Amino acid sequence: MKELRIHGRGGQGSVTAAELIAVAAFEGGVYAQAFPAFGVERRGAPVQAFVRFDNKKIRKRSQVYEPDYIIVQDSTLIKDVNVFLGVKPGGIVIVNTEKKPEFKVPDGVKLITIDATSIALKALGLPITNTTLMGAFAAASGEIQFSALENALKHRFPGELAVKNIAAAKTAYDTVKGAA
Amino acid sequence: MALATGCRARPGKSRDNKTGSWRVFKPVFDHEKCSKCGMCQTLCPEGCVHEDAEGFFNPDYDYCKGCGICAEECPKEAIAMKQEEK
Amino acid sequence: MLEITEGSHAVAEAVRLCRPQVVSAYPITPQTHIVEALADFVANGKLDAEYITVENELSALSACVGASAAGSRAYSATTSQGLMLMAEVVFNAAGMRLPIVMSIANRAMGAPLSIWNDMQDSISLRDAGWLHFYAEDNQEATDLHFLAFKVAEDPSVQLPVFVCFDGFILSHTYEPVDILTQEQADKFLPAFAPAEKLDAKDPISFGMYATPEYYLEFRYETNEAQKRAKDAIVKYGKEFGALFGRDYSAFIESYRLDDAETAIVAMGSMCGTIKDAIDEMRDDGMKVGLLRIRVFRPFPIEEVAKALTHVKRIAVLDKNVSLGSRGGATAIEVRDALYGSTIPVKGYILGLGGRDIRKKDIKEIVSLCEKGIGDQFYGLRKELI
Amino acid sequence: MAEKKKTCDLFDCGHRACGGCGASLAARLVTEAAGPETIVVSSTGCMEVFSTPYPETAWKVPWIHSLFENAAAVASGIDAALKKQGRKEKIVIMAGDGATFDIGMISISGAFERGHDFTYICYDNEAYMNTGIQRSGATPLDASTTTSPAGSQSFGNKRPKKDMPAILAAHGAPYVATASIAYPADLRQKVEKAINTKGPCYVQVHAPCCTGWGFEGEQTIAIAKLAIETGLWPNFEMVDGKVTKVKKVVRKPVTEYLKTQKRFRHLFKPKLQEAEIAAIQAIADRNAEKYGLDIKLPPRKE
Numbered sequence: 001m002k003e004l005r006i007h008g009r010g011g012q013g014s015v016t017a018a019e020l021i022a023v024a025a026f027e028g029g030v031y032a033q034a035f036p037a038f039g040v041e042r043r044g045a046p047v048q049a050f051v052r053f054d055n056k057k058i059r060k061r062s063q064v065y066e067p068d069y070i071i072v073q074d075s076t077l078i079k080d081v082n083v084f085l086g087v088k089p090g091g092i093v094i095v096n097t098e099k100k101p102e103f104k105v106p107d108g109v110k111l112i113t114i115d116a117t118s119i120a121l122k123a124l125g126l127p128i129t130n131t132t133l134m135g136a137f138a139a140a141s142g143e144i145q146f147s148a149l150e151n152a153l154k155h156r157f158p159g160e161l162a163v164k165n166i167a168a169a170k171t172a173y174d175t176v177k178g179a180a
Numbered sequence: 181m182a183l184a185t186g187c188r189a190r191p192g193k194s195r196d197n198k199t200g201s202w203r204v205f206k207p208v209f210d211h212e213k214c215s216k217c218g219m220c221q222t223l224c225p226e227g228c229v230h231e232d233a234e235g236f237f238n239p240d241y242d243y244c245k246g247c248g249i250c251a252e253e254c255p256k257e258a259i260a261m262k263q264e265e266k
Numbered sequence: 267m268l269e270i271t272e273g274s275h276a277v278a279e280a281v282r283l284c285r286p287q288v289v290s291a292y293p294i295t296p297q298t299h300i301v302e303a304l305a306d307f308v309a310n311g312k313l314d315a316e317y318i319t320v321e322n323e324l325s326a327l328s329a330c331v332g333a334s335a336a337g338s339r340a341y342s343a344t345t346s347q348g349l350m351l352m353a354e355v356v357f358n359a360a361g362m363r364l365p366i367v368m369s370i371a372n373r374a375m376g377a378p379l380s381i382w383n384d385m386q387d388s389i390s391l392r393d394a395g396w397l398h399f400y401a402e403d404n405q406e407a408t409d410l411h412f413l414a415f416k417v418a419e420d421p422s423v424q425l426p427v428f429v430c431f432d433g434f435i436l437s438h439t440y441e442p443v444d445i446l447t448q449e450q451a452d453k454f455l456p457a458f459a460p461a462e463k464l465d466a467k468d469p470i471s472f473g474m475y476a477t478p479e480y481y482l483e484f485r486y487e488t489n490e491a492q493k494r495a496k497d498a499i500v501k502y503g504k505e506f507g508a509l510f511g512r513d514y515s516a517f518i519e520s521y522r523l524d525d526a527e528t529a530i531v532a533m534g535s536m537c538g539t540i541k542d543a544i545d546e547m548r549d550d551g552m553k554v555g556l557l558r559i560r561v562f563r564p565f566p567i568e569e570v571a572k573a574l575t576h577v578k579r580i581a582v583l584d585k586n587v588s589l590g591s592r593g594g595a596t597a598i599e600v601r602d603a604l605y606g607s608t609i610p611v612k613g614y615i616l617g618l619g620g621r622d623i624r625k626k627d628i629k630e631i632v633s634l635c636e637k638g639i640g641d642q643f644y645g646l647r648k649e650l651i
Numbered sequence: 652m653a654e655k656k657k658t659c660d661l662f663d664c665g666h667r668a669c670g671g672c673g674a675s676l677a678a679r680l681v682t683e684a685a686g687p688e689t690i691v692v693s694s695t696g697c698m699e700v701f702s703t704p705y706p707e708t709a710w711k712v713p714w715i716h717s718l719f720e721n722a723a724a725v726a727s728g729i730d731a732a733l734k735k736q737g738r739k740e741k742i743v744i745m746a747g748d749g750a751t752f753d754i755g756m757i758s759i760s761g762a763f764e765r766g767h768d769f770t771y772i773c774y775d776n777e778a779y780m781n782t783g784i785q786r787s788g789a790t791p792l793d794a795s796t797t798t799s800p801a802g803s804q805s806f807g808n809k810r811p812k813k814d815m816p817a818i819l820a821a822h823g824a825p826y827v828a829t830a831s832i833a834y835p836a837d838l839r840q841k842v843e844k845a846i847n848t849k850g851p852c853y854v855q856v857h858a859p860c861c862t863g864w865g866f867e868g869e870q871t872i873a874i875a876k877l878a879i880e881t882g883l884w885p886n887f888e889m890v891d892g893k894v895t896k897v898k899k900v901v902r903k904p905v906t907e908y909l910k911t912q913k914r915f916r917h918l919f920k921p922k923l924q925e926a927e928i929a930a931i932q933a934i935a936d937r938n939a940e941k942y943g944l945d946i947k948l949p950p951r952k953e
Contacts, residue, residue: 059538186363227659245670248869332728460690
């Protein structure tokens with residue numbers, strides 16, 4: 001079983017990202033489970049969402065404490081929340097930042113930084129980075145196929161909006177693939 | 181009688197309860213004075229005053245509780261309340 | 267067809283497929299997604315029902331009482347405080363023998379206010395006369411709605427049903443669920459055709475009052491209907507299995523229990539985590555198994571007793587507590603089922619108000635149980651006490 | 652010769668109301684006016700208790716009782732069900748003033764706001780009679796009840812009656828009326844009108860309670876008439892929020908009404924409470940002003 005934890009702020013679409021990643025993973029033939037860290041957080045407050053992937057039915061219901069993957073939607077979270085807590089050795093951390101990282105990830109963990117905000121602004125005209133980071137996650141983790149992600153986005157968003165989100169995700173996907 | 185599911189019942193059984201026995205005073209209808217206005221029937225809370233073939237009104241003593249509304253409201257004073265013989 | 271969707275949405279789909287004619291509900295976290303989805307179905311012609319936007323939960327269930335008595339299949343959904351506001355009608359609907367089905371996205375009871383999951387809400391109404399089904403995952407949460415209507419409406423039963431699933435933990439989780447087609451659903455669940463209803467052609471008085479000459483017998487008969495519901499659950503659970511491959515005729519599920527020395531007894535979504543923990547304990551050579559209770563009312567006394575006869579000790583996990591007693595409702599019921607047996611039964615209150623339950627917690631409880639320590643709250647933050 | 656129509660055809664004899672009960676007369680008159688194609692929803696109350704001890708129901712129309720506070724919500728569900736099933740029966744709620752003015756207020760407000768098609772009849776006997784004459788929001792000023800007893804420090808109920816018709820008219824109810832068992836033809840006409848008006852309608856029926864108010868049963872009608880004749884019970888009709896019909900009277904002083912009932916006896920004995928009676932007279936005067944109750948007599952010719 002592989003586990004992903006997404007850190008974001010209320011309103012950034014972390015829960016949607018978790019759901020769509022699960023949908024895309026399921027399309028790829030694996031069993032997936034996505035759920036938010038249930039809370040009463042309002043816009044701007046730190047939030048979490050989780051995804052599990054397995055090739056058999058997932059029964060476990062606890063939150064994710066030892067993730068294989070972490071997505072950080074907003075690097076300002078790093079000073080408030082221990083976003084890297086519990087990450088497994090060999091795990092991958094994807095952080096949205098335009099700067100060089102001023103933080104350190106645990107040893108043996110791969111760090112990928114991407115300026116998702118700029119990509120999202122360009123593609124969507126909005127600084128909403130969840131779909132962009134999904135592209136990055138697809139490229140970095142290999143847990144989901146880009147085509148499945150594309151389908152999930154088409155299913156969730158109407159017409160033009162889907163096209164824009166797919167474009168954002170694709171840019172991030174290509175960026176991460178290119179850097180690898 | 182077997183219990184009905186959910187404490188339900190069809191009509192009819194209410195008539196088993198002969199409320200006439202509650203009476204202390206009994207209305208006695210004098211058809212001589214009656215103008216057949218029907219006020220006694222209209223205002224009877226029991227619904228136990230019935231019209232006969234000639235258009236006169238009579239109480240059903242099985243149910244009449246003897247409240248006296250009919251006698252009180254009769255415009256012709258054609259109904260008298262008499263003490264019930266028990 | 268297997269599809270990945272949110273638990274609430276899967277439940278709403280199931281409800282839609284059950285073709286309720288009247289839906290009456292009031293939004294409350296974490297049930298809200300269900301009623302929003304149903305409102306959306308009605309607004310878009312996907313569900314041919316009257317959706318009553320009531321002013322509170324008491325009226326939500328009251329409207330279901332009226333609709334059901336008038337001969338329409340009626341559905342509601344709620345949780346926690348909403349269920350308690352309904353409480354008077356909950357008893358009323360069962361006593362009036364109206365086969366209403368209500369989804370409960372289980373949530374803790376205030377005070378203190380908590381939107382998070384435990385089972386205190388529905389468990390607190392265990393004596394009201396409703397059947398109680400508890401789902402482990404969203405597949406069950408979905409399927410049990412079909413079974414609920416079918417059992418509820420059986421002429422030998424005529425009782426309302428709670429379909430309970432853990433709020434957030436199931437209601438807000440995306441996972442694959444096989445949702446029936448309308449054709450399949452119709453095959454299993456025919457249209458509601460009650461023998462009696464409010465009807466000018468056959469005027470019946472519903473909800474009369476019973477004097478002491480009758481009341482005891484009405485309560486007895488409702489209890490008998492609970493017992494008859496067992497037969498109906500077996501019959502229709504099997505029928506569901508034969509049609510769709512998922513058999514719900516069992517009131518309990520045994521997981522690696524056959525040769526177990528320590529039995530865990532639990533309900534709801536924590537059972538998934540428990541199963542994973544058991545697999546790991548088994549790998550370590552520990553003889554641990556699970557008895558999961560799916561049907562809490564009618565309580566499967568004989569089945570529970572039989573399934574546990576061979577074990578050396580029992581740990582009952584409750585996401586509820588009967589304050590002022592020895593523990594949670596499940597532990598009390600299990601002790602009753604095992605009355606006269608010498609097998610020690612230890613109760614553990616855990617996960618209240620959304621406290622996460624992890625595999626390590628299950629392992630620790632098993633270890634406590636082996637030491638004979640129990641009948642306590644588990645996982646208390648010592649620094650706060 | 653065909654059998655004459657009986658007045659017990661829809662609300663049967665054998666019910667257990669007190670002799671001279673105004674509410675039982677209301678039940679009879681309302682069902683007569685509504686006709687057999689009617690489903691009655693009753694809240695908990697004296698009427699439910701005197702008419703439905705299992706298995707002796709007095710109701711010969713389909714009837715349902717659920718709880719004290721939820722009749723309007725139950726009726727909402729029936730309305731939805733009938734609509735879905737394409738059925739045409741009418742729905743009539745029969746609820747007392749406690750169920751209407753007090754405990755059922757939320758459910759009534761919700762159901763009226765949603766605009767269900769039913770007629771809500773409040774049989775108003777101005778206190779909780781089922782439980783032994785406790786005050787309700789419909790209890791008039793200075794009435795002595797078991798929870799508003801007159802005593803050395805009290806003249807009884809401290810507040811005047813809640814204006815329920817105005818509240819429901821404010822909900823946009825298309826038809827709101829008050830009626831009295833003392834005027835059966837008017838009552839029947841109003842019930843029929845309400846039933847034939849689409850949407851939630853309200854008829855508040857004054858139904859004196861001999862036991863609760865303290866008078867002899869044969870006086871029920873006479874006392875109901877006095878309530879109207881003194882201006883303490885304005886009998887009117889409101890269509891779409893506007894008063895369209897009022898029963899005008901040559902008003903009598905309120906003492907004519909008050910002195911007939913034990914619940915007001917403390918206003919007269921051991922001594923006349925002039926200030927209290929004046930306050931009640933002022934209520935009648937305001938009613939007369941608001942609804943135009945007074946018949947203006949032509950000036951007497953010299």
